[in-house]
Amino acid sequence: MPEQNKIRLQKYMAECGVASRRKCEELIESGKVRINGHVAALGAKVDPKKDTVVLHGKKLVRRDNPRYIMLNKPRGFVTTVSDELGRKTVMDLVSDLPERVYPVGRLDRDSEGLLLLTNDGALANALMHPSFQIPKVYRVTVRGKVGDDVLAALREGVEIDSGRTAPCEVLPLVEEEGRTVLEFTIREGKNREIRKMCEHFSLEVARLRRISLAGVKLGMLKTGDYRDLNEKELRKLFHACNMTYKP
Numbered sequence: 001m002p003e004q005n006k007i008r009l010q011k012y013m014a015e016c017g018v019a020s021r022r023k024c025e026e027l028i029e030s031g032k033v034r035i036n037g038h039v040a041a042l043g044a045k046v047d048p049k050k051d052t053v054v055l056h057g058k059k060l061v062r063r064d065n066p067r068y069i070m071l072n073k074p075r076g077f078v079t080t081v082s083d084e085l086g087r088k089t090v091m092d093l094v095s096d097l098p099e100r101v102y103p104v105g106r107l108d109r110d111s112e113g114l115l116l117l118t119n120d121g122a123l124a125n126a127l128m129h130p131s132f133q134i135p136k137v138y139r140v141t142v143r144g145k146v147g148d149d150v151l152a153a154l155r156e157g158v159e160i161d162s163g164r165t166a167p168c169e170v171l172p173l174v175e176e177e178g179r180t181v182l183e184f185t186i187r188e189g190k191n192r193e194i195r196k197m198c199e200h201f202s203l204e205v206a207r208l209r210r211i212s213l214a215g216v217k218l219g220m221l222k223t224g225d226y227r228d229l230n231e232k233e234l235r236k237l238f239h240a241c242n243m244t245y246k247p
Helices: 009-015 021-029 090-094 121-128 148-156 193-200 231-240
Strands: 033-035 053-055 068-073 112-118 136-143 169-176 179-186 205-213 226-228
Touching: 009 021, 009 033, 009 053, 009 121, 068 090, 068 231, 090 112, 112 121, 121 231, 136 193, 148 169, 179 193, 193 205
Parallel strands: 112 205
Antiparallel strands: 033 053, 068 112, 068 226, 136 179, 136 205, 169 179
């Protein structure tokens, strides 16, 4: 088989939307990948047009047309592909898509706003990887007034159940009787991080909405609607992950 037609197995797997190349390497090393019926070894190459690659018993097919979707997630939907409790998932909102896409990261059930979905596993994993420090911006409405001392402490980092949060940006946008609207910019993804930070100071969160990720903004997209990302937005995402965008 001509060597020029072959590519590294982990690269092919990433192009099929499995995961990042590093994660694909782990799958290969664990013996879960087969090429033409034989267990694959790290360093193997394949010809995508001739070789059959199987993971967990399923044949991998490279996606020549990746899809990148922005969804304005409503409250009440869980960010999973399926839910064993029968709750509504974000996949119900994109069920008319011909391609199979997957959520990039999570927004908890009570949170709303910008959620990306894609079948580009390499980009998705890069966006979620803590090393890239992807900025995520949230508008958070809390009950009552937030003092300057609390704002300072939130910015410096708070001890929560999963460890101390990294320094972040917190700006007060609206201060009214009975409520304060804060804008958080964080660069890590601990589970329910902002809610736990607020809980640490007995701040009740009335609304939490993500409005931006890696400079890509939710804008005026209606709640529950989705749209394809444009080229400018895709370039921002790829640049944030030190990846090259190829239209």
